[in-house]
Amino acid sequence: MQIPWRAAPRAALSSPLTLLVSVVTALLLSFVVAAAVMHSAASGSAAIDYQQDRLCREALHPSLEATGIPHQYVPGIMREIEKAVPDHPPLIGAYVREQRVDFGGLPTDAKFGYRPGATDHLKVLEGGSKDGLWVPQSIAATTDLQLGRRGMGGRLPPVTAVYADLLDPLPEWWCPERHFVVPNVLDRDELATAVVWMPSAESFAALPPEIAGVTDLTVRFPAGVPGTIDEAAALLEEGTARIAPIKEGFNRTISPLGLPVENARQTVANVRSAVLPLTLISLLIGLAGVATVTVQWAQRRQPELRLLWVRGAGPFALGGRGVLELGLPLVVGGVLGLGTARLLLPWYAPSVLLPPGTVTSAALAVVVVVAASLLVAFATGALRTHRMFQVAGRGNRLRKVLTALPWELATAALAVWAWTRVQHSGLATTTKVGGLPR
Template sequence: MSSKLTLVVAAVTALLSCFLATSAVLIGSAAGGAALDYQAATACPDAYGPVFSRAGLRADQAPAVLDAVRRQAAAHGFPQPVASMYSGVLFPVDFGPAAARKVVLGYRDGGLDQVRRLQDGGRPGLWVGDDLTRFSPVRPGDPVDVQGVALPAVAGVYHALSVPPPRWWCSQQNNATVYLYANDPLNTIVFASDEATFRQTAGTLGLPTLANFYVSFYLDPPRTPAQAREYLDRSRALIAAVDADLRQQGLTDPVAMQTPFARSVEIAEQAQSNVLVSILPLAAISVLVGCGGVATVALQWYQRRRPQVRLLAARGASPPALGGLAVAELGLPVVLGGIAGIVLARFGLPLYAPPGTIAVGWQAAAFGIALGVLLVALVLLGAVVALRAHREFQVGTRPGRGLSRRVLALLPWELVTAGLAVLGWSRLADYGASSRLGTPLPQINPLALTYPVFVVLTAGLVAARVVWLLLRASHRVRWWSKPPLQLAIRRLAGARAPVTGVLVIGVLAIGTLAAGSGIAQGQRAALDTKSGILVGATSRVDTETKVGLGQTPLPEAVRDTSTVTGRTTGTGSVVLVVDPATFAGAAYLGPLRERITELLPRLNQPAGGGLPALRIGHAPTALPGLPPAVPIADLPWFPLLGNSPGYVVSRTALTPAQLAAIPQWTVLSRTPLDQLSAALSAADLVQVNRTSQEGALDALPFYVVEWTFSFVTVLGGVLGVVAVLALLVAVEVRRRQNALAGALVLRMGMRVRTLFGSHLIELGLLAGLAAVAGVACGLAVAGLAVPRFDPVRWLAPRSALPDQILFVLAVAGAGLAVVLLAGWLAVRSVRTARTAELLRG
């Protein structure tokens, strides 16, 4: 405890090493869990297990297939399967006093529990949708017959499923919902209350085949790739058992047996592998740097304990015993720091890791690797001291060691790191090519991910080299007319090695943090911008012509957040007809919001010789069935059009006949898709081609890059802590020297405020240079790398680095706080020192 600073440095070094080792593994595992969560959210909830389906299955084979699936499912640990059966369209079907209607007879296990029951007769029979009862007075108990053949009576009325249906019905959307493309109210779905009623009705009707037969399982969503793989293995085993069972009954391939979630599992495993492979080189480098820090702590301990070590060696203590002494003194802080790093990495996951579940096995692996790093740190601590003692007391000092150190210092290491950065950049050039070929995830090259770090490291080494040369020549500076500045320069020159070391770590920390956070934010911004422009708004729905012409207004619930646009083609150019009064308030305008908002009112102003229009991405062409276009501005892209060649015109500039000739009308809205769809359904408006900004693009490739660079951001944060500690340690190590020099200049008449300013100049120059070089290099690297990491390069606009003003201000504020703290520590040692004791020492 005689040197608390050494204990603190040892503990913090172990903490950071174990934190990085643990966090690297946890980030990789969490990426797999998050990718699986994304895949599970996009799949139907009954697709996680096996699916047995067939279109046109013979009705007499359905019971045998169902019995086989139910029997084998229980034997393989699956829950009760959910069977769905649908007939073809029957005509005519009479419902009591109502006229004949076109209906589809359907049944789904538990289906009536997943709809809103409006009228319940309390007995078995047929349930009709309210899409039919709105036009006919059908009630529970009414008789049902087909061409004089009696069917089970009406048992109840349910609220008809609209598109999109509730998630439980996801896989049955094409069967359980009615598409009113032509406003035809005659089609409806009639559900049997139970399987026996369905079979009775189908038998009465003499149906030879089922139009659709579907059996699936509702399993809990898998949270980790290992759990999903276990689902997949059990599903394949069940399929094999069902197939063998049916073959024994003489049924050969009656249904298709599939595992639809298999591809999603492969993609999640690939995402986990990509992130792990990408961050492992950086994790290994960071752990090696942490081990170097442990070796530095060992050498510092040896230098401080050299008199005791020399005495023990003279009394016969061996080098391993001296190394054991170092472990005995520093082992406890190292162990406590390492354990604290593991705990911090585990419980700090929400702050830096992807939002995925981590399997227990991966957690054990992460803790095991971190404990291995901790053991290596302890061994390294003792080995460095033992080797130093062996060389000094048993081998002796060898000549030429000072020369070798000078040679190593003069070697241009920045050229090596620059070469590695160029190699990484060459691997980065084709990063997003695979996404254009239909591959869900870009192929990862680990060298491509090291490019930003090596560029920043090169900048730090170059800055350190320049500062080293300037400090060597600083003895020629004669600025005694400004004592605070002259003293600051002399203090920097007197500690060239610590200064350059802190500078390199500071530049690497800030640059890595800037590059990692910038690239991660760039991916998130690119996903938001590209999907918003592709959809045109938060949600998009194609609707009927009467809405486009204004004959039927939009529902009140979405009127203030929506706009109606028309599209027509014919000459290779798309003509988009917008309402300037509502378009800007509903559409996604992204980076061009100010420009488009300014131009939209000009579309209503007359233009001589033609139709005022915004031209998107091409040379002038004729508009189909419209007057010639008079471009008032050219834009690189536009919502809904992207960068496709086209024109944007105002609906107020078109005649009623020209508006009536537009073939497609679309509702763009800031309202979420489910709310927009519900409002249109309540108003009985046709809606097709529904798209939302959330589901327009496969977001997983963007997320994988973001998750990968989350570790780079963590690495930058850790290096930032190291840089701050290194600066504070450098000030604390020179405490006696600063106290003596400061006491003397105070006795010579300098004020404490001036001395404090001198220390601020010294530390501010160092921190400012590190901040400027790190921010400039990191943001430049991120700006160059963000477009390269874009997995959807075919869609405009090109990915770009988002605004980083807040990051720059945060770095400036943190740097100022650290400089003030370090300056206060330096002046505090001066004010509390006793000059006589310093001189006596």
Template sequence: MRQLPWRTAPRAALSSPLTLVVAAVTALLSCFLGAAAVLHASAAGAATVDYQAEQVCPDAAAPMFSQSRIDPAAVEPTLWTMREQARAHGFAEPRLAVYTAEMRGNEFNGDTYRTRIGYTDGGVDNLELVSGSRAPGLWIGDDLSRNQGIGLGTVGRQVGGGALPPVTGTYTALVPPAPRWWCSQQDLAVQQRIVDPPSGAVLFATDRSSFDQVVAATGTIVDRMIVTFPGPPPRTVDDATDALERSEEMIAAVRSDLDGRGLGSLLNAATPGERSVEIAGQAQANVAFSIAPLAAISVLIGCAGVGTVALQWYQRRYAQLRLLAARGSGPLPLGGLALAELGAPVLAGGIAGTLLARLLLPVYGPPGAVSTPALLLATAVAAAILLVSLALLGAVVALRAHREFQLARVSARRRAWRLLGAFPWELVTGALAVVGWIQLRDFGGGSRSLNPLPQVNPVALTYPVFVVLTVGLLAARAGWLLLRLSHRARFWSRPALQLAIRRLASSRAPVVGVLVIGVLAIGTLAAGNGIATAQNAALETKSSIFVGADSRADTESPVGRGERPLPGPLRDSSTIVGELTGTGSVVLVVDPATFARSARLGALPAEEVEPLLRQIDRPPGETVPAVRVGHREGQSAALPGMPDAAPIADLPVFPIIGTQPGYVISRNALTPDQLGAVPRWSVLSQTPLGTLTSALAAAGLAQPNAVDRVTALDALPFYLVEWTFSFVVVLGAVLAAVAILALLAAVEVRRRQNALAGALVLRMGMRPRALLGSHLIELGTLAGLAVATGVACGLTVAGISVPRFDPASWLAPRSELPDLTPFVSAVAGTGVLVVLAAGWIAMRSVRTARTAELLRA
């Protein structure tokens, strides 16, 4: 019994494994890009949620309740209501914090102090115990205990009231910035001991009953009650939105319950995470909106690849299709035959692409979790692309069969393809690039505070891609014309070169196709990688210049004048810097011996700065040697209260000064009186901010305006641009895989032709090494042109775009393209490996060929 070809199609497809691989990979890449776009946007939103959770108070993920001057008897009923509503709305058990007002009449050892006494659930677990135990009673700050001689076991009294619980422990007093655990009650838990060291201390009750004893002994009310609901922060935008909605519902329920019992009139409630949810949702929408055009373009390219696979299959199965058509099979059954043969690899490739998009998301996407709705949407998008690919596969074959076997319209089709090839598409892409550039000129410029996200303009984001595509099309047009004229080339004295030119000319269409895809892939990869990498470099450089070190805090003048030394923990890792203005220039007074080792110089090379600092390190004189920064026309050399500056060198930028007009002078070039006239002194340190402020506080030194490099700038705008262009990198990597596959497939398709030609030239006396060199010249020329054009174009367009995509253009220095030598080396090395692999494939067919059988075939 004769079997129908539709039943044997899956087995027949194995006769051309390359077609199966190309079909599967094409579907894989299309579904990968479609699913990756959805997952990428969702991960960007989740990464924003994580970032915001690190910046804001951890208690902001749930409702926060506070009430001032509450009757102690009302605390427990209010807390019970909040506990019940928290359970009903899916929040954790409440954490209670209660504080008394600042009391001036607490007496210890006969002396009266101004103190505040508080209790927080789990509070003592987050204090550093210096001495004592967790026994019921009060913990006092170590400074008050040490300076005033209040030891363990001391029992205080309220003047005119009863006895306080005994002192059972001393803890390391909290100073700003306090640990994040205390953020929701920082104004109550942190004592301002620098302002008034002997007083204003904060004492903590170790348990609730000890605090109740304080309230009873002093006869006071609870000055402040704060209730929070600690729990893990949300991981995705959907989770954060759900938590916000539940918070609002819980607040309404708590208010209704307490109002009904007359307890909620003074209750304040807030959902502090609302702004974070808004920013995260906007960030996710911005990234999705930005990459949508690129994702659509890439999916269309993938669908075009599926159509090309269908045409190739049609040509390979032409004889069989014509026979089936003659026997009465219509276009639809013939399209079904294509699906029967190639449907399985397309389906497998699509499923694999969807799975890879999810599994590889930590590699290519933002560092955020993916929500379940996003996973479902990504699967749906991939399924839709897969269905379109399958439908396109069958439709292309059916339409081609209909035109050729039923309408006999083949020549018109060929003329249409010739017209499409002759159309100057580079003019269209060039016009789109110009439109993108016009939009790019006004891109960026995010606000410093109120609007932390850069503006979104997807047309501006397509500018690099369209520039690269235009250059690729121009290179292809030039290559096509050169190959048309290559028959005039006469290099028979170098047969390897002549044969390489002939092989390129004999396959102009595949060569041009590989060239276009290669230039687009490498150029897109270079542009996306350059812009994304520049965001990290810009954030690092700008924060380093802005802060001047890992951490910075203002300090007191005696330290700046040298009358008081830096605390011991800071001496080997910190430096003192003075700052004054008054003549239009910023004057920075530095210590040359410690500045270079402690400060962060941004993009300035240390080997350039250190010699300049040594040159300005001179004794006082008639002028002050200085390094001039950000020189402007007519910049005055006058220094306020000092001799004129004598510039010895110019620098475009300097820590703290930035690119403003200014001078850097040595403290050793000033007299004691001149040092005393400097109004502001700061400590720049390599240590974390907490270490810096704690060391200064332990030495009794003020530390206002403390800032560190990590939190000085809002990094989210930089991250958003980086995440957006990381998808461009993914697109470039996918196109690079397509280009490599196309090059290897083109060599494999010509296997019989290469084998016959190679065997003949070897019989005619050419050495195998020369033949291999000929193939390497052919493939190396194609790959080298794609790599050189793509890298040059990509890096050029990235260099032009980086300053425009700078989300903090108001802050010096201006963003620049970083050193991409490793990237260029990696691309060049990959190109060499691909050329060697393709050359090996070509030579393998020659070595295994039998000339007689090839001629007979």
């Protein structure tokens, strides 16, 4: 016979309470699944951000350092580096070792350096012109320094500024250069002096031989701060490939993102492992709620369903009728659940930054959940009508057995499984007094 399919969705409006319960059930079910996907992905971004707070954000890109380079070779090395990486201009810092220097008055200990843009990140105390030497206050106080005076018998540029010494905590721009710009008063092998900044690379190359000596070189590549695991991994991979052609001759390669990326990926795996059992429990409870709503629908529609049954409609047709009436509310609830999970992300996730494709993955998970809900609604509707009209009065023994089974034990077993996974995932804290979290 022909079932009035077109009228089924409209007929659902006659039971607004059932529609409301269907929407809310699907909303909660979809929210839990979508939130689990987003929370797991966001945990990686939170781990990256947490570990970046302990690194120099200006040197997250892999970088190079070399020590003890003869000063006369430095200009050529700098030119070769700039030619080798034209796609990402490097920020090169050069520092000579401390020597006895005459600034036109009493001799004092000082070391000279050059780094493009250095004078833009210093606090000026006297003067300020950028075409001469910038002397730290700690050195200026040890000699009768005068602005405009040329040291080393006129072979140095004139002193044009006195700046405040760089001290901890350093600004971000100076963080990767800390070893070279902050005097190490605890190291007996080095003189505790700050840097006298040269106005240009040419003036640094023209330093008098008696104060040039050997040079320490740093090659940094300023880059944007990554927010997700994918961005951090991409920066690490691209940076490693970028410095590969120029790393020969450098005795130190710095890749600060290597361990954070590995740790962040492990964090995502741990969180997903811990959340998965809880999500499965919520999914089963939600699908049980969908089945309950379908049973209530069958009870409310019993006279109409009986009429259709008498006219020749079978259990599958009546189950399909239930999907037509409850399907739209379930789909609407799924969409609302996905939107709610995305909207409330700042409230439940450790980070608001999601890797590309996370929302798509969450949407696919919601589609699977909605499809499962529709399947449960169809099966429940078919079984319920089958029991009401086709096998009424039979199957009492099976019904009694199913009723007597302690189904709560299944949920309890899943809860124990979830707790065990949390305990062994490294996310749980120890209960021992004085112990530290794993």
